[in-house]
Amino acid sequence: MADLSVRIGSLTLRNPVMPASGCFAVEYAEALDLNRLGALVIKSVSPNSRAGNPTPRVAETASGMLNSIGIPSKGLDAYRRDVLPAYTRFDTPVVVSVSADTAESFGEACEMLSLPEVAAIEANISCPNLEADGMAFAMQAESTYKAVSAIRRRTSHPLWVKLTPNAGQIALIARAAEDAGADAIVMGNTVLGMAIDVRTRKPKLGNVMGGLSGPAIKPLAVRLVHQCHRAVRIPIIGCGGIETADDAIEFMLAGAAAVQIGTASFRDPAVMGHIVDGLAAYCDTYGVATLSSLTGGVALDPQLTDRWLRFAQQSG
Numbered sequence: 391m392a393d394l395s396v397r398i399g400s401l402t403l404r405n406p407v408m409p410a411s412g413c414f415a416v417e418y419a420e421a422l423d424l425n426r427l428g429a430l431v432i433k434s435v436s437p438n439s440r441a442g443n444p445t446p447r448v449a450e451t452a453s454g455m456l457n458s459i460g461i462p463s464k465g466l467d468a469y470r471r472d473v474l475p476a477y478t479r480f481d482t483p484v485v486v487s488v489s490a491d492t493a494e495s496f497g498e499a500c501e502m503l504s505l506p507e508v509a510a511i512e513a514n515i516s517c518p519n520l521e522a523d524g525m526a527f528a529m530q531a532e533s534t535y536k537a538v539s540a541i542r543r544r545t546s547h548p549l550w551v552k553l554t555p556n557a558g559q560i561a562l563i564a565r566a567a568e569d570a571g572a573d574a575i576v577m578g579n580t581v582l583g584m585a586i587d588v589r590t591r592k593p594k595l596g597n598v599m600g601g602l603s604g605p606a607i608k609p610l611a612v613r614l615v616h617q618c619h620r621a622v623r624i625p626i627i628g629c630g631g632i633e634t635a636d637d638a639i640e641f642m643l644a645g646a647a648a649v650q651i652g653t654a655s656f657r658d659p660a661v662m663g664h665i666v667d668g669l670a671a672y673c674d675t676y677g678v679a680t681l682s683s684l685t686g687g688v689a690l691d692p693q694l695t696d697r698w699l700r701f702a703q704q705s706g
């Protein structure tokens with residue numbers, strides 16, 4: 391049996407498979423053994439109470455879905471009291487995902503959640519920055535650096551930083567996160583999209599635009615993971631459209647050390663268990679002793695790729 395364990399900074403996970411924030415709840419324990427996962431990533435929490443976005447909040451698309459759930463929150467005290475204990479009773483590291491609307495409140499919230507029972511903090515900096523007219527922090531290197539530095543100053547917990555695929559110069563943004571002290575990059579969140587009901591002529595989402603997720607975004611996410619892998623030394627956690635063990639392997643070959651599964655769990659709540667089984671089967675079939683050895687292992691012809699990769703790094 392292959393060694394499926396992976397290292398994300400100082401953390402060792404039993405395997406690279408974990409849920410993507412917002413696509414998982416503790417009730418999934420009815421469908422799969424949560425002690426078989428690499429980590430449990432919880433839905434983002436924000437420091438201030440808020441209701442979330444107007445309805446309808448989800449719409450189906452070809453090979454994916456659009457959502458504009460927002461981050462409904464009852465605040466951090468309620469989160470610590472009512473949400474966190476349901477996850478920390480498992481024998482799997484718990485990752486809290488934090489959203490905030492200023493760099494300082496990001497720092498404050500992450501400090502408050504730097505609890506012994508929390509294995510790592512995922513900063514969802516793909517959310518709107520009030521100090522930049524609502525543009526997501528992770529759209530620009532400067533605001534990425536500012537937010538991640540503000541968090542790093544206030545916590546010594548392992549810090550994962552979740553980027554947005556909507557950004558252009560992803561290599562610069564990933565480097566800004568690394569320079570500011572991130573321990574890992576999560577690449578990434580949903581792609582901004584929109585759908586219209588042609589009978590009513592109304593947008594299908596109450597918030598007009600929303601995040602596209604699922605298999606439709608997988609090639610985009612694989613490309614971004616590969617660009618980040620070339621740009622930084624810290625581990626990358628790949629996310630976007632993963633449904634099978636082969637998808638997870640593809641992300642690892644592109645440069646991911648671990649993977650997160652989002653939309654696929656809505657269709658099959660047991661899918662993450664099947665992916666873990668599939669990773670072990672892949673290793674057996676291909677004689678891979680250590681799964682982590684696949685990270686960044688895409689077979690590239692150096693002569694062919696050198697020129698376009700330099701171009702891709704500059705333009706992305």
Ligand SMILES: Cc1cc2nc3c(=O)[nH]c(=O)nc-3n(C[C@H](O)[C@H](O)[C@H](O)COP(=O)(O)O)c2cc1C
Binds near residue numbers: 413580632
């Ligand atoms: C319904 C829904 C809610 C989500 N909520 C969050 C969230 O609270 N925080 C976050 O960082 N990402 C959130 N995401 C994004 C996912 O974590 C993930 O990055 C994205 O869906 C891409 O992965 P996938 O294609 O496997 O779903 C959400 C996605 C969906 C579909």
